[in-house]
Amino acid sequence: MKYPSVPPGVDETKVQEFGLTTSKQVGHPTLRWKDYTGQHTFLLRERTTVGSAPDAGLVLNDRSVSRIHAEFVWRDDGAWVRDLGSKNGTFVDGLLVWGARVPEGGKVRMGSTEITFEYAQGDDADELWPHSNFGPLLGASAPMRRLFASLARIAASESPALIEGETGTGKELVAQAIHGASARAAKPFVIVDCAALPEHLIESELFGHTKGAFTGADRARTGAIEAADGGTIFLDEIGELPLAMQPHLLRVLESGTIRMVGETSRRKVDVRFISATHRDLRTMVNVGGFREDLYFRLAVLPVNVPPLRERLDDLPLLVQAFLPKGVFANPETLRELGKRPWLGNVRELRNFVHRAAAFGTQEALQMSASGHTRDDNAPPSSPSETPIDPLAASAMFASDFKTFRDEWTALGEREYLRRLLAKHDRNVAAAAREAGVDRTYIYRLMRNHSL
Numbered sequence: 001m002k003y004p005s006v007p008p009g010v011d012e013t014k015v016q017e018f019g020l021t022t023s024k025q026v027g028h029p030t031l032r033w034k035d036y037t038g039q040h041t042f043l044l045r046e047r048t049t050v051g052s053a054p055d056a057g058l059v060l061n062d063r064s065v066s067r068i069h070a071e072f073v074w075r076d077d078g079a080w081v082r083d084l085g086s087k088n089g090t091f092v093d094g095l096l097v098w099g100a101r102v103p104e105g106g107k108v109r110m111g112s113t114e115i116t117f118e119y120a121q122g123d124d125a126d127e128l129w130p131h132s133n134f135g136p137l138l139g140a141s142a143p144m145r146r147l148f149a150s151l152a153r154i155a156a157s158e159s160p161a162l163i164e165g166e167t168g169t170g171k172e173l174v175a176q177a178i179h180g181a182s183a184r185a186a187k188p189f190v191i192v193d194c195a196a197l198p199e200h201l202i203e204s205e206l207f208g209h210t211k212g213a214f215t216g217a218d219r220a221r222t223g224a225i226e227a228a229d230g231g232t233i234f235l236d237e238i239g240e241l242p243l244a245m246q247p248h249l250l251r252v253l254e255s256g257t258i259r260m261v262g263e264t265s266r267r268k269v270d271v272r273f274i275s276a277t278h279r280d281l282r283t284m285v286n287v288g289g290f291r292e293d294l295y296f297r298l299a300v301l302p303v304n305v306p307p308l309r310e311r312l313d314d315l316p317l318l319v320q321a322f323l324p325k326g327v328f329a330n331p332e333t334l335r336e337l338g339k340r341p342w343l344g345n346v347r348e349l350r351n352f353v354h355r356a357a358a359f360g361t362q363e364a365l366q367m368s369a370s371g372h373t374r375d376d377n378a379p380p381s382s383p384s385e386t387p388i389d390p391l392a393a394s395a396m397f398a399s400d401f402k403t404f405r406d407e408w409t410a411l412g413e414r415e416y417l418r419r420l421l422a423k424h425d426r427n428v429a430a431a432a433r434e435a436g437v438d439r440t441y442i443y444r445l446m447r448n449h450s451l
Contacts, residue, residue: 015425025122026121027119028043028044028045028074028120029043029044029074029078029079029102029117029118029119030042030043030044030117030118030119030120031043031044031058031072031115031116031117031118032115032118033060033114033115033116034111034113035060035061035062035113036061036447037061038221042058044072044074045074045126046074046150047071047072047073047074047302047304048050048071048072048073049068049070049071049282049299049302050069050070050071050072051065051066051067051068051069051070051084052065052066052067052069052111053062053067053068053292053296054080055296056068058072059273060110060111060113062110062112062113063111064088064111064113065086065110065111065113066084066085066086066087066088066110066111066286067285067292068084068086068282068285068286068292068295069083069084069086069090069110070082070083070086070090070110071084071110071282075100076142076315077104078101078102078119079100079101079102079117079119080099080100080101081097081099081100081102081108082098082099082150083097083098083099083242084282084283084286085282085283085287086110086286086297088111090108090109090110091108091109091110092106092107092108092109093106093107094107097419100138101118103117104117104118104119105117106116109275113149125194126145126146126149127149128142128145128146128149128343129144129145129146129148129149130145131148132145132169133148134147134148134151134152134171134181135176135177135180135181136173136176136177136180137151137170137173137174137177138314138317138318138321139311139314139317140313140314140317141226141311141312141313141314142313143306143310143311144311144314147303147305147306150303151177151178151181151303152181154178154301154303155177155178155179155180155181155182156182156183157301158272159300159301160253160272160273160274160275160297160299160300160301161175161178161205161273161274161275161300161301161302161303161317162238162274162275162276162298162299162300162301162302162303162305163175163275163276163277163278163280163303163304163305164276164277164278164280164281164302164304164305165278165304165305165306165307166278166305166307166343166345167274167278167344167345167347167447168308168344168346168347168348168447169305169306169307169308169344169345169346169347170305170345170346170347171236171276171278171305172191172234172236172276174276174303174305175189175232175234175236175274176189176234178232178274179231179232179234179272179274182210182232182272182423184230184231184232184272185227187229187230187231187232188227188229188230188231188232189210189228189231189234190224190225190227190228190231190232190233190234191230191234191236191352191364192205192206192224192233192234192235193236193237193444194236194237194238194239194240194241195230195236195237195240195440195443195444196237196411196438196440196441196443196444197440198438198440199242199245200241202241202245203245203248203261204217204221204223204261205223205224206223206224206245206248206249206254206258207223207248207258207259207260207261208220208221208222208223208226208258208260208261209221209223209260209261209262210261210263211262213261213262213264213325214261214262217261219322220260221257223260225252225258225269225271226258226260226267226269228269228271229269229271230270230271231271232271232272232273233271233272233273233274234274234275234276235273235274235275235276236275236276237276237277237278237425238276238277238281238298239277239278239279239281239284239290240276243290243291245278246290246291246294247291247294249294250291250293250294250297253294253297253298254263254297256268256269256270256271257269273298275298276359278359278447281295281298282295282382289445293451301399307342307345308342308346308348308349309341309342312376315334315337315338315349316329316334317345318349318350319334319337319349319353322349322350322353323353333361333365335353336365337349337365343434347448347449351410351414351449352364354410355411355412372402387450410449413449414449414451416445417431417442417445417449417451418449418451420434420435421446421451426443428446
């Protein structure tokens, strides 16, 4: 792999000072069940969709099982099952559950099918990536190194990949890492944010349009998919793609061709599709919010990015990466950060470092604990009330001008948005009108700043 073992500016010896642990894990379970076609076994090694749909990761030949019924997830402490909005529920040892860990010998029932879990004995460890980074991604914890090893295999494939994970986990960086490690690395990487586009512009944005195709089309425009020819198209927040547009995207995936708005013929494109969402598309499929055939076409290679709370060993590495070279947070601050829930994940941690640079570490910790900066109606604190400590001063003012400008802009943007939303009682439409921007842009800013 072309990626370096340690990113520039990150001192791995500093990270080791705070102790990176490797979680003890149980062996992968073997699943056994019987249906009208006979006896079956399945070794669970990764997140797997279960249902009667022929494209499910684990197919149950049972008419009483929903097409997308549940998912099995293997973690360090064993296998977990989560119902995905099935019609008749999921049961573990006779108990109806939404989500539960399956014990040794446990039985999961879906419809009339009962699946028995048998855990492997002895060492059954997953492959771990040997370095603490994969392209722009950082992580020395076991969950991230397992992810990196998986991404290396996915990068070598041409199949569509679907990246799932909570807001702020770095799904766009994952897509960039896959592209950068692939044979398409020298070709374009084009991003389309499906949540930020007005519905009437999505078709033109994706496929392009000819001159005069509609009112205002005074010239021809190449669409994002064709612009990515030879490379990768990244469809962020694919769960926001309107139902009316989903058949058009499905045809592109199946035929490898596009038709510009205003054209009658189709043209060939060579593009790899990577999509991302913080929503559960399988649950959306069950309630009619997303096409089943499109989901399975996009999720040939599923990727799940762990939330920060499941990879707290990475805090020292991440904090150091967000600070200028040579600066490192003290152990007390890192221990305090380890107690936070981090609902906004890595993005929230990055914002914490930026806030510490502007307001000081102690106030930033208080902001993180309370979930907001200060009383919306209170006047801004004076400099004497929010002193900048030495760490913050180094972080904000010792960097290059571009870094300083970007971090200061992010701080102001977040504070402006927070006050704007508070003023309008989080009415996004009203906030967008006052700000003079489209409300989809407000939603995007809210995601970016974990608001």
